[in-house]
Amino acid sequence: MSFEAKLKNLLDTSIDSLIAPTLIHLTRQAVLSGRKIVLYGAGEWGLNWLNYFRQSEVPIDFFIDAGIGGTGVTRKGLPVHLPDEAAKSNILLFVTPVILNHDPKVKKTFLDGMVQMGFDAKDIYFVPFEISRALEMGTACLTNASKCMDVMSMLQDSLSKSTYYDFIESGLKIKPLSAPWFDAKWQYIASELFELTESDYIVDCGAYTGDTVLQFAEMYPDVRGITAFERAGYV
Structure with a gap:
């Protein structure tokens, strides 16, 4: 060819069939069971993931961001809460910032802090740098x-x-x-x-x-599966 x-x-292919379709299945099942889907990090990569979920018709309820969150703060129409002010139960939380996904020690420190504030470690998923980069590349190409x-x-x-x-x-x-x-x-x-x-x-x-x-659609074959998203409970 x-x-x-x-x-x-490639350009004629829907982005949600290229990157982590199993993730979409997981989040849709979570929504059907009444859980809220939440993104930690309202920066550029958090917004990339918001767009991805919206294109895939998965509702995101709110952002959590320790840096910019607070009363009245919004991004793309969604509230941005501080961690200690956000809902902590019945959620599925995806951690998007690269700084929180690169170093195991940083991840553990972050996770310990979230658990101390009342979050359940099993509800937290870290989004690997490689998948966010693939999403960014794919979005740039396809849009x-x-x-x-x-x-x-x-x-x-x-x-x-x-x-x-x-x-x-x-x-x-x-x-x-x-x-x-x-x-x-x-x-x-x-x-x-x-x-x-x-x-x-x-x-x-x-x-x-x-x-x-x-x-970008081929790198890291496991981007198509949920195993590519590291459960916080196993950090």
Whole structure:
């Protein structure tokens, strides 16, 4: 199958069939049993997960955020509560911030604090960095399909790709994220990834190659299963 055909096939695929459909089944079952679905973290990745759940017709009841939560605070129409003010029972809580999903010691400290405030550890799931990154990549691709195609076509040309990477490398202010599915010269990704500027070689916040766009649906096979979400009770 040609690159163009593979990319078109990917862009025509619903995002909820690419990332963690078992999670959707779990949350729908929880809703049917009367439990509330809650997201810890109302930052960029929390909003990505909110959009994902809404696209999949799973209602999210509220955010919890120790940094910005409080009376009258909302994000995307949902209240943002402080941990000690939020409902603590009959919920399913997904912890989205990367800082709380990267280091086992940080996770345990966070979990201990939540339990001390009255939360049940078995109701808390940590969302692995890899899955949130896959969701972010998928959302950027699937919601910017036409721009994505333009960028991919441009980067198929070796001279354009080389010129673009030289520009990106010369402007790096932070070390690129190093991971098996990332090109060595990648920067961090933002939702505006495919927004072209007046220079045809500049794409906001990162660089994709065709192969990398296709990889996001395939990396870490267990993103399709709930086992990819680490139960807090097992930290």
